[in-house]
Amino acid sequence: MAGRLQPVLAGAVTALVGFASSFTVVLAGLRAVGADRAQAASGLLALCVATGCCAVWLGLRHRIPLTIAWSTPGAALLVATGPVPGGWPAAVGAFLLTGVLIAAAGLVPALGRAVAAIPGPIASAMLAGVLLPLCTAPVRALVEVPRLAGPVVLAWLVLHRFARRWAVPGALAVAAVAIALTASAPVRTHLAPAVALTAPTWTGSAVVGLALPLFLVTMAAQNVPGTAVLAGYGYRAPLGSALRVTGLATALGAPAGGHAVNLAAITAALAAGPDAHPDPDRRWIASVTAGIGMALLGLGAGVATALVLLSPPILVEAVAGLALLGALAGAVAAAVAEPDAREAAVVTFVVTAAGISLLGVGGAFWGLAAGWSMLLLFRRRPARTTPPAGRDEPEADPVAPARVG
Template identity: 55%
Template structure:
């Protein structure tokens, strides 16, 4: 018989999952939306949209299937947006790209062949593209130390200490250090915050559909979300003995992405790294009760959504380089994992290097972002090399 633990244990595990997931990467989400051309109010609305939709998705999937299924925003997708920058058509075109991404996720649920097509992209190429996208953001803590040492050094040192003592909490505590830096700066400068900006609000944007946004944003966002979040999320849940229903999961996350898009939400998906916090035996020794952690995660996200405007305001008020440093630190683990998977196979190393370099270059050709051209270049090099090896 499995050990019986208080019901408060999986509930607490869900709260921890939400806190770690939110505080570890909300700065990346805001950076991505800002780079796409969102105003401060529109970015705050986007953060609210993804937080609420993934909270609802957690509750629906965990309650319906009695599994600790958790949903998260696409952190790699947000990093992709941040590295892509402004596109032709501006923020409305970005919103249109988010809706197309939602349609592609829904199509994956309804047409399994699309999922199979994405699965045929070599993991080394997909991960190399992700690594190239993450590189500029991961450099922010380093450049920030030079640009604003008094603001960034305390953040980096806090992260380093907790990376040794409590790795799970390293980035959340780095964020707390950043919040302390912001508070000290506001007090020193005598600035006051208008309470009205701390209240969450929805800013709707009419979408505009452009070829550049479709090819340069929607398609790479969909691929990164599938390859770096949904597929690993399924694998992690399977490692704990849970077989996540693919079609319902894609339907729920696709609908959630569609509902949040016009409010500025970029994409939600199955949780990957944070999934283990709710699905492991630490959440509850009895695997049959861990679904409570999934529901608790969702409810906690809904509560955090109420503070989305406050978090966005904190980012706006932060001194130079402080918040980008937190965002970069949050992506270190993802960058390291992507690099490792990209070059793990010696036979795939050269195409992966080409993919990585094109993605990291940040080039935009014909209004299409570097992420797309990185995939094209990597697959082309791989095809040529494999053709000559036959």
């Protein structure tokens, strides 16, 4: 009996950790690009249902632990981007286009290869620049609302030391208690789950400044690492199938406010590792259970939104920033790992983190463009030497590595 329940319990933990550790990032991102209270709650509900349906379908079809999640880096990108020309309908149009691009990457291998061709340090630097403003929120919260932020940060530190996977949910629980004790008036909002549909519109600036960066961040920071996590546990992810399913789910969930769903990268290990079940052939049950759990947690989207609305915005950002510190550390390390691309990566990081908006296009696009341009412009090429007259040109050493800039 214990063996049968083990993957079910692992799936429940995966869903709870995945939801509690980053739903504040999602709500902050949706509000940043123009969603009102009802639209943000609808977006969270749509993401939960979409991730749940994808996880159940893919898990039952392929019988491997394909954990699905919303794009947490994508939500951080929404926070960094802020309002887009055309408002919330234009943001919804960008979400829908992101889903189409993800599905196309699963249908057209060349598109997936084009995304993979983006230099790793540049992609990681763009992600780091997107995450940085949110990750500084805990520091700002300690200055602005020390009585609320202090216990939250302390809880995170203690749990991060002794029970790391529960650090962010524990910090969120402490924040919820602090909010309940200090809230002066209830927020008038519907606690029951409700869908608020928005007709999408498309503007050039939203397509370039939001849809394309959201697609790239989701692919580079979620889908690619997600396949790597599965490979580390001996599974070969059916990436094409996963991209088609999650892309379709993203497109269908966009009118309800969902920004993007994808392969999980962080929580994937909870369902794919030996803690889910000693038998690798039984771990798919954990991912299916996690999908069901996420769909059920979506029923609490109204409650989650009300909790966020009761708290000071900086406190919500602080919890989100604590959840993203690990992702920021990984992105920075990957960005500066290659010496020849380090300066270009730093340029990408600085431009993205600056949060500039030029021609209606957000900083993530300009950071990617600046870093890639610098990488191409200053790429060093091997110098050609002319042998002295009367001497044969020496053969190239086939073992010597080429210098790549």
